[in-house]
Amino acid sequence: MERGFTKVTGRNTTYGSERLGLPWSDVSLSECLSMCIVTYSNQCQTLMYNSQSRLCTPGSFPQSGTGGADLESNSTEGDLYASTSCDTSNGFTYVTSATASACMMASNFTLTYFDAYDYCADLGAHLFVGRTLDKLELLPHGIKFFIGLTDLETEGVYIWQDTKEELSTALKSVLYQTNEPNNLGPEDCTVYAAGSSGNTGNDVNCALNNFWFACERPMLNL
Known part of the structure; x- marks a missing residue:
């Protein structure tokens, strides 16, 4: 995915993020990212995507530790994706x-x-x-x-x-x-x-x- 996004759900460390708004449905993973960036610009640093329901939830920066556990994505939201490269905008x-x-x-x-x-x-x-x-x-x-x-x-x-x-x-x-x-x-x-x-x-x-x-x-x- 562009901007170095990759799936982080299932790693040894629990990650989560603040939801930026209501989810979209019936979109692909790439469309999910594009819509997140178009709607929220550089606030969009993570997203949650359910490949079965095609539900897309926009998120802010990734958090780990106690904060990440509190904001972990649920089964309805699907997997968390986050940036692994520096967004230099x-x-x-x-x-x-x-x-x-x-x-x-x-x-x-x-x-x-x-x-x-x-x-x-x-x-x-x-x-x-x-x-x-x-x-x-x-x-x-x-x-x-x-x-x-x-x-x-x-x-x-x-x-x-x-x-x-x-x-x-x-x-x-x-x-x-x-x-x-x-x-x-x-x-x-x-x-x-x-x-x-x-x-x-x-x-x-x-x-x-x-x-x-x-x-x-x-x-x-x-």
Whole structure:
């Protein structure tokens, strides 16, 4: 399929995605993808297709972990298909190092966390997530970026946007500055400045319009 879509249902990891709207019926798999892209443009990063009933359900970016399990396609919707390549429209680029890679777009303007969240979602993406320092260092250096890591749901429990899973203790110890996060404000969102090999993260007020942000379109390594 064009844009590198492939079936992910039945893999060892459970994936799911947010439904973008009502399904279509009586279409082929290729027609399903074309209609999804025409209707939802770059928000269409996944689709669910039932080859027996020919039901097509459009979806946003793929999620794994807890988030993916909650959004897993059902027997009526059929199999989940997702992109395995970087969709480089809207300024996204494939950024890589020896140990990390991402399909991302780094802004050159500021938004609040909530507006940045919506901006990325409109492009079929989530805010950038980095579960290793190597991946966080893919961000442009020397600038503080909002990333997809907050404790908005439960104070002190930092959750990654894409999987809804908790930040590990090991990464937390090297991501944030000394005595951070401290919830001064209140502060529930995270900014990170690459280029210093860690310990530049800080919790900030989500409503501040002071920081750039980075969006990420997931690529599944299948």
